[in-house]
Amino acid sequence: MTSVEEGSSRPAGQSAVIDLLGVLAYAELTAFDRLAEDARLAPTLEGRAALARMAAAEIGHHDRLTQRLRELGVDVAQAMTPFVAALDAFHDGTRASTWLEGLVKAYVGDGLATDFYREVAAFLPQPDRALVEEVLDDTGHADFALREVRAAIVADPTLAGRLALWARRLVGEALTQSQAVIAEHEQLADLLIAGTGDLTGVARLLQRLTTAHSARMQALGLNP
Amino acid sequence: MTSVEEGSSRPAGQSAVIDLLGVLAYAELTAFDRLAEDARLAPTLEGRAALARMAAAEIGHHDRLTQRLRELGVDVAQAMTPFVAALDAFHDGTRASTWLEGLVKAYVGDGLATDFYREVAAFLPQPDRALVEEVLDDTGHADFALREVRAAIVADPTLAGRLALWARRLVGEALTQSQAVIAEHEQLADLLIAGTGDLTGVARLLQRLTTAHSARMQALGLNP
Numbered sequence: 287m288t289s290v291e292e293g294s295s296r297p298a299g300q301s302a303v304i305d306l307l308g309v310l311a312y313a314e315l316t317a318f319d320r321l322a323e324d325a326r327l328a329p330t331l332e333g334r335a336a337l338a339r340m341a342a343a344e345i346g347h348h349d350r351l352t353q354r355l356r357e358l359g360v361d362v363a364q365a366m367t368p369f370v371a372a373l374d375a376f377h378d379g380t381r382a383s384t385w386l387e388g389l390v391k392a393y394v395g396d397g398l399a400t401d402f403y404r405e406v407a408a409f410l411p412q413p414d415r416a417l418v419e420e421v422l423d424d425t426g427h428a429d430f431a432l433r434e435v436r437a438a439i440v441a442d443p444t445l446a447g448r449l450a451l452w453a454r455r456l457v458g459e460a461l462t463q464s465q466a467v468i469a470e471h472e473q474l475a476d477l478l479i480a481g482t483g484d485l486t487g488v489a490r491l492l493q494r495l496t497t498a499h500s501a502r503m504q505a506l507g508l509n510p
Numbered sequence: 511m512t513s514v515e516e517g518s519s520r521p522a523g524q525s526a527v528i529d530l531l532g533v534l535a536y537a538e539l540t541a542f543d544r545l546a547e548d549a550r551l552a553p554t555l556e557g558r559a560a561l562a563r564m565a566a567a568e569i570g571h572h573d574r575l576t577q578r579l580r581e582l583g584v585d586v587a588q589a590m591t592p593f594v595a596a597l598d599a600f601h602d603g604t605r606a607s608t609w610l611e612g613l614v615k616a617y618v619g620d621g622l623a624t625d626f627y628r629e630v631a632a633f634l635p636q637p638d639r640a641l642v643e644e645v646l647d648d649t650g651h652a653d654f655a656l657r658e659v660r661a662a663i664v665a666d667p668t669l670a671g672r673l674a675l676w677a678r679r680l681v682g683e684a685l686t687q688s689q690a691v692i693a694e695h696e697q698l699a700d701l702l703i704a705g706t707g708d709l710t711g712v713a714r715l716l717q718r719l720t721t722a723h724s725a726r727m728q729a730l731g732l733n734p
Contacts, residue, residue: 312555315555315558315559315562318566319546319549319550322542322543322546322547322565323546326543330587331536331539331586331587331590331591331594332586332587334539335539335572335576335586338539338542338543338569338572339569339573341542341546341565341566341569342565342566342569342570345559345562345563345565345566346566348559348562349563352559362555362556363555363556366555367555370555
């Protein structure tokens, strides 16, 4: 693996920071999109407003990230562009067709992504570590989704099987797309391996992600 | 016309305030939806983020209005519900199919609606007058839309005719829906007539709206 990005005069560490800020900035933009779209599936005006409010919070995070990218002298669109295809493919491949599917996607999918980004952020220098941790802070969506999905499953237990299947599809698609991203961004892979120590460290990281994912599924009342 | 809403113990003035806050709260929610939808038509990531940011600002306005409704002891969903059908019909009937149509709709349609709500707000008691004026403040959308549409027409003058036609369709649909709303909400009509003095006052109000609308069309480079 190369330790310096080809065609770039930036040190490898900074390239990884910019990659992470870039992927997160675009992830927040797609999160906005998806929440705005799913808001329209809401069965009540309150639910619709709640999701719209969360979408708005994601844009606040997007702005914080793009502001930092500009501080680093980086073109924001250029930093996001390498991640557009993978993130769009993920969302296009897992478009929620019901209100509950959207909420499960938000809780399970965003939970997994957040855990992963948080692990990577731990290897970043300051102030970027603090910034990433800040924008990964939950916007209240997790609790809202958890409450709504649990209530729906209590009211109709037959939903559980279908939603568990949906959650497994989300995870499969997320793994496919994140492998594609890491394969194309060596400095992210380097950061991950250097940060965790070695491949055993990476395996332990994946184990932590899996454990947290199972806990979320159980909290929803779904078989992991 | 009745001066007190049937089945309500509120004075007529307060019913009109609640109606106006309710219609605006729902209008902000639909503005959020529409901006979020149109953001996906953006030709660049910057344009997409700009529209998403404006959508987020509308939710901030929505929150201010619903907070005031709760202060007045009003159920928020109940205050918005009477206006859902008319506003949804307007948006469904004028769904932008291109980025430029979305921007013209935002500039011309929102400009007209804002002018109208601002006229009505002038008849409200405080603190509601100040609140409505605050949430009607432009979120930067008008300038952005103006700049983008003008630049597009300069680059391709043949766009002007099609966009002018589109703007006329917007105004027609807006008039249809606002007449429907006012016909069903006598206290809003009463407020308008009492505020302007008489029907001549209403005619002058319509004249002011028309003049401002023509100015906006000309600013875009379109024939009113």
